[in-house]
Amino acid sequence: MTVRRVVATGTFDILHPGHLYYLSESKKLGDELWVIVARDANVKHKPRPVIPEEQRLAMVAALRPVDHAVLGDRTDMFRPIQEIRPVVITIGFNQFFDQEKLRKELAGRGLAADVVRIGKYADGDLSSSRLIIQRIVDVRGEGVQRGG
């Protein structure tokens, strides 16, 4: 039997339960979850990540639902997808891909992957790297830092 690979993608700057939810739900759609972690240089639609790409990769790879994590290609986002050949590609609720456009682009490259959008993780947690960063700036942005 062929292993059904699922691909999830993202920046994964400061890990939070929203990431876990996205990855766990993605994993359910196949046998093996592959995660493509965005390169620092390719994050352009929001501020550059705080955590460097190699560290973001290491942390995502350590999460239980994740079977393999790789860094994205510097110039062609479809290259790792062509290598992984997933049956499903998942999109997070706040990732602004056009699902139809993505499906067509995949088909044009001979990739038959289905594109599935994962819903929002609804919880009162700090489930956004942006919110965690904002909270840090709010509560620790003044005065001397100490602790670890």
Next chain:
Amino acid sequence: MTVRRVVATGTFDILHPGHLYYLSESKKLGDELWVIVARDANVKHKPRPVIPEEQRLAMVAALRPVDHAVLGDRTDMFRPIQEIRPVVITIGFNQFFDQEKLRKELAGRGLAADVVRIGKYADGDLSSSRLIIQRIVDVRGEGVQRGG
């Protein structure tokens, strides 16, 4: 055969490779890794955590080396250890327990656990919640926030 449990402890505010190293090394010392995550109210030797205890617990529990994660006791740090009955308790390189004192306290409560200090994770990563928080304050502490 008895399952040899290992207990690791910590705050685990913003997860980083130093945590992963501590937990992976701890896991090697037995069969099952149990992690006791500090309650918000019990973090007194450094600034209060940015991430609430339930979220810190959920994120630690999602790391591959971790078999079980629990919150610490509000008043008696030895209570969960008495329940888990580990053969080894590990201490991180920057946790300021006195190993000898801890061994004696454990023995006094009929707990025969060995106490092992895990070395420092040596790498150029942002391997400290404090360093990550400081970096966030430095690079994002001014101006309007956006992104996710």
